[in-house]
Amino acid sequence: MADYDLEALSLNELKKMQKDIAKAISTYEDRQKAEARAKVEALARDLGYSLAELVGTETKTARTPVPPKYRHPENPALTWSGRGRKPQWFVEALSAGKTAEDLAIG
Structure with missing residues (x-):
């Protein structure tokens, strides 16, 4: 040393x-x-x-993805589960006068 x-x-x-x-x-x-x-x-x-x-420990299992609740009005490939941060397209649609119910799936 x-x-x-x-x-x-x-x-x-x-x-x-x-x-x-x-x-x-x-x-x-x-x-x-x-x-x-x-x-x-x-x-x-x-x-x-x-x-x-x-x-006696369990191995961690992956969580199953949450099904989407909202869909982009023009691009159906863009969806959001309603969890986490709101996507930009959702925020823009709300500021344009749409409601969350208007963007809801089904």
């Missing part, structure tokens, strides 16, 4: 060293966790199980 004369370093150099050390500690811990997880998964696999089966 290198010997540093900390008294001779400037404040900026000390702060940079502090950030570098914190990052090194964090990545070291991440590497150790990844290695431990790989070993445990390999052991579980050797015994004929998955790690999720042994610890």
Whole structure:
């Protein structure tokens, strides 16, 4: 390990060293966790199980898309489910005098 004369370093150099050390500690811990997880998964696999089966966690499932509620008046390919941010075409249609019911599907 290198010997540093900390008294001779400037404040900026000390702060940079502090950030570098914190990052090194964090990545070291991440590497150790990844290695431990790989070993445990390999052991579980050797015994004929998955790690999720042994610890009782479920794997995440993808959410099914929500069916659209609104459709663009001129371009039926543009739809919106009514969730999240309003698309620009929806905002423009409302400002042009249309209502949400006018744009509703079915």
